[in-house]
Structure formats: C-alpha cells, structure tokens
Amino acid sequence: MLPPAPERIVGADGQPVLGRHAGILRGCDWERLAPPYARGALWRRLHHKRWHYVALAAEQMFCAVAIADLGWMTSCFAYAFERGDGDMLANFAQDGWPGRFSASLAADAGGTSTFSRRGVFIELGPAGLSLRSPWLEIDACFGTAPAPALVASGLVKGGAVHATQKTGGLPLEGEARTWRGEYPLHGGTASIDYSNGLLARRTAWRWASGHGAGVGFNLQAGFFGAHENALWLDGGLFPLGPARFIHAADDPLEPWRVFTEDDCLDLVFTPVAARRDQRNLRIAANRYVQPLGTFSGWVRSAPDAPKRMVSNLAGVTEQHFARW
Template identity: 60%
Template sequence: MTLPGAPARVVGSDGVPQLGRFAGAAQAFDWHLLAGEYARGALWRRFHHKKWHYVSLVSEQVMAAVAIVDLGWTSTCFAYVFDRNDSDMMANFSQDGLPGRLSASVGEHAGAASWFRTRATQIRIEPLPGGRYQLTLRCPYMEIEAEFGPPGAPLLLATGAVQGGALHGTQKSPGMPLSGEVRTFRDAYTLDGGVASFDYSNGLLARETAWRWASAHNLELGFNLQAGYFGSNENALWIDGEVVPLGPAHFIFDPKDPMQRWHIFTEDDQLELFFTPDGARKQDRKLLVAASRYIQPVGYFSGWVRRAPDAPKRIVTQLPGVTEDHYSRW
C-alpha cells in the first residue's frame, strides 16, 4: 500500500483535521485552529497539549537516546548512553524544567528546532541544510555531538483521534546515517557509521495516557510499533526505500519482569519479532499533580518482516532497538 503525500498542515483551512497516515513531513500542527466538534478551549489545550522530540543514536559500541518533553504546564528532558559491548548503562540523566518556555521548547513541527537549557544542562535538536539534523547535549553526566541524515525513505506522518483527549499527530523517521561522538566519564565513543532515528509527537492527549512501543532501524529497514492510546495509527515498516503502513500490534511480555523476552507481531501478518533486552532505562515518579511509570529496555530484535501479506519474508537478525512500557498521568 502506497501512502498519500503528507499535507503541509494537519488542520485544514476549514478547521477540520486531516486524519490518517501519510508519507512525508507536515509543516504545522495548528491544533488551535480546530473547529466544530474538534475545537477545544485555550485553557483545556494548555493542560492537554503535549509535545516531545526523541532521538535515538546507535553505533557499533553504544546506544544513546535524548528526549525533550513539553507537558504544557512544565517541561522535562532525559538522556542515556548504553554500552552495547558490556551491557552497562554508562549514563542516565533526567531533569525537570520550568513552566512555559523558560527552560524548554519543542518545535512546532519535526523540522523546527527544539531545545532545553538550565544552568548545567543544554540540549538542542535542529535542522541543517539538505535534510540533515544536528544534536548537541551538555549535562553533568555526558556530552553528545551528532549529525544525522538525510533520510533515505519518507518520514511517516500519522494523525488521529485519541480517547479522553482530542487529536494527536506524530512524525517518525527511518534510519539515517549518523556521525559524531558521545563522551562519558569513562571514555569518548565515536558515532561514525551509526544510525539515527527520531520521534516527533504533538497532540491533545488525555489526562491519563498509556502505551507500549517498539522501534529499531538500520539503513535498509526499520519499524515503529505502538499499542495503546493511539491505536495502530503510527505502525509502519520502512523497507526498500518506502514507508509501509502496518496493522494493529500486539506486545506479549511480562510487565512484572520486562527484562525477559518480548514477542511482538501485527495482525496483518507482515511482522513478527522477538526482542531480547540487554539493559533498560527506568523511572517511576509520583508528584502531587502528575505521575509516570516508565521502562525502556534496550536490546535486539530478531524475526521477520514483509511489505505485504503475500510478499517474501525479510529476515531480521540482531537488529538493535528499544521497547517501552509507559503510563503517564499528566
């Protein structure tokens, strides 16, 4: 199935959202322009509008991730570096920011700059000419300087309704050529020859939101899978330079012991994978007005994928990536 091209704006001039899955990038997520049954007041949007920009960096030796999150009423960030050779989480950092744009800003679309800054921490994700991107991070535990892109296949744009909220939109990238360096207390690690990918998400979400997620990429194929608040809207496979929509995904694992093997498959018989965790980033928080329960195992996927139910299976072996089990009250 070939996806239609992405609209420039996810809300039309008539206030009606353009819902579905598309190939390409949107230039605006103008939720404030929604009209009719989709419209929400400014105060409601302030507390339900959530945005995040997440970048994954994978090289021969390390897997790293950086995220900036705008919760509407406050902001937060996290980053980690995992040593693939000895399964050691070398650095694991998170920090809350101040309300509004005092500490952070997530761009209005995937091609806009996002940043987080405090006295001790600076993070910036920004576009470069030619479809490339730059990530810089300075914090007490690590430093990252990375460039990646351009993507060799289209981005996925997915938009849809969410129960308890209103609407959500997300941009997922395929794997992109990566260069740069990660520095920790232990040593400096090259990212040259690695693979990067990103998740940009922007929506009006429910007060309580939960999901399971899986993502992994090399330069030939990759996938993004979610089960939870957004249904199958963002499920996709990148293969042979195209982005292919996938059906609903099922995550079979033990929530009490997520470091055991995961079994993941889609209902359309286009993907079946087994995930073996090597390590994990975990964070449980309970505040007066918010809470989160989060684990993101780091490991490897093996199994098979295919571009159509009657197409030959493409074997996947030891593809590095992540899964996630996440609940938020925000």
C-alpha cells in the same frame, strides 16, 4: 504506499487531516481546530503534550535523548549504554518548572527543540543533536533518510487530535563522550520521534522501535491505536496493522515478542538494560520503563511478500502510563 503528507495537519477549514502519510509533519495549530474538535484555551493548555526524541544506534554505543513539554512543565532525559557489555554509561533527567528553566519545543517536526537548565543543554533538530551535561556529551549530524518519514494523525479518546512524525534510518556521524571515553557514531543510524497532540488526562501505551541500514519499524499499542505502525524496507515506507506485545509486565528485561495482525512483522526483542522512571507528584504521575536491546525475526512489506530476516537490530521497547 502512503499518500504524501498535507501542507498542514489543520486545514483551512479547521478540520484535521487524519490518516497515515509520507513526508513532513507541519501545522499542528490546534487553536485553529473547528467543531467538533475545537477546545477552549485552558483545556488546550492542560491537555497539549509534545515530545521530541532521538535514538542513536552505533557499533559500540546506543543513546537516546528526549525533551517533553507537558504544558505546565518541561522535562528532558538522556542515557547511553555500551552495546558490547550492556553497561549504562550515563542516565539523567531534569524537570523544568515555569520561570526556572529555558526550554522550547518545536512547533512541528521541521523545527528544533532546546532545553537548558543546571549545566544541561540539548538542541535537537532534523539535521542533528548537540548535548552538553556533566555526564554525557554528544555531537551528532544526521544525513538524509533513504525512505520518507511517516506522518500519522488521528483522534484520541478523552483528548482531541494527536499527530506524530517518525523518521528512521538516518545516516549518523559524530561522537559521544562519557566518563569511559569517546565513542564514534560514524556508520550508525538515527531515528527521530516528534509527537504533538491534545491527549487525555490518563494516557498509556506500549511501543517498539528498531532501525538499521535498509530496515526499520515503529509499533504502538495503546492511546493511538495502529495509526503510527509502519515498516521501512529498502527505501520504501509501508503501513502495518495493529500490533501485539507479549511480555512479562513485571519484568521488562525478559524477552518480548512483538508482531502485527496483518502477518507482516514477527520479532523477538532481547533486552540488555533499561531506563526506568516512576513518580507521583499528586497532580500528575508517571510510570515508565524503556528497555534497550536487539530485535530478531522477520518482516515483510505485504502479507504475500517474501519474508526478510532480521538479526540483532538495535532498538527499544517501552511501557508507559502517564496521568498528566
């Protein structure tokens, strides 16, 4: 089991508290970092990246919403697809430039993030999500998670320090509305990703996340190593080893196999749709694809524990490169 999260990620001595913990991420005060992690104000402004993401998995619909602050630009995206036939019901993104948008990213995982521009309003916090747009509306309330959240912090090559909180298995209530009609969210689950760090100019990763009643996981391979790899099982939170992703990089809608080197997770992901984004803004670039679908296979809390079979667990995978 993981130790409790610290009161603040940056301690009174200016040193970050590194490692994996259970609880709430607080105190990402990177300006308080002491040597050897301290950086100048301009460097921090250019390298400070934050994002707040939530996935909603209900019987009929899967939705995802995110707000990101890149330091010199803020952006958001949202999508929804019908799980029965895989139809994408909504998919939009907006960028906000300084002076032309109203956005605020939470200082840590206990806060609320907002985005407002051109008829789009998003408010995302630990208790719920409110979204208004011409293409999609969501009113969602989150219950208490059956297991603690993962708090992970570590060093980043080419950057400084990164921290994240992953919260899974939140009971879900509310409704999503699209051009096709109204979709109840009752009985579903929500999972939240809050990340905050001083990252490298070029950052890449692969990611997988799936959550349901009694079981969920988060895996990452790339800039953050195995720091955020974890399994939620029957009310417990268990660290996982380094993750391996086997997939066709040029065709993300082919099945993926994901497994961990500690022999605690082995799953096959079957995509049904994907959100893609590829942009080159000269000073920055982004190549991103997030397939949505279901995971099947097995998980366990330790190499000598019995395997728990997993079938049709809703979630996502992702491959992402950013020059930011």
